[in-house]
Amino acid sequence: MNQTLLILGGIFHFGFAVFHLFFWRLFNWNKDLARLTFVNRAVMQILNLCLTFVFLIVGYISIFYSSELLTTDLGRFVLAAISLFWFLRTIEQIIFFGVKEIRSNILTIIFIIGFIIYLIPIL
16 A cells, blocks of 8 residues: 555656646746846746756655665655655645635645655555
């Protein structure tokens, strides 16, 4: 069951990588980011691309190294770190976006799912 969860977690992360690649279009970044200073505009885009890369790496290791993640101390630490990432992302979603918008609440639920997917194998 835990390996199945990690495969689902890998797919989950690949989905977020694709989602982040569409940020320019989804959030009209060509127009909206133009209002920022050069440095802030660059930082936003760089952080997004780096996070996309991290999602791809986590997705890959979740699928192709699930056995190592489940059976080694380093793997269990990585699982705990990924779970903590999604827990913190959930908290940040609530702090910065609130709970009044349905889209924000849907994302909050999705982040909780990421937290649980990676928490269960280390329990």
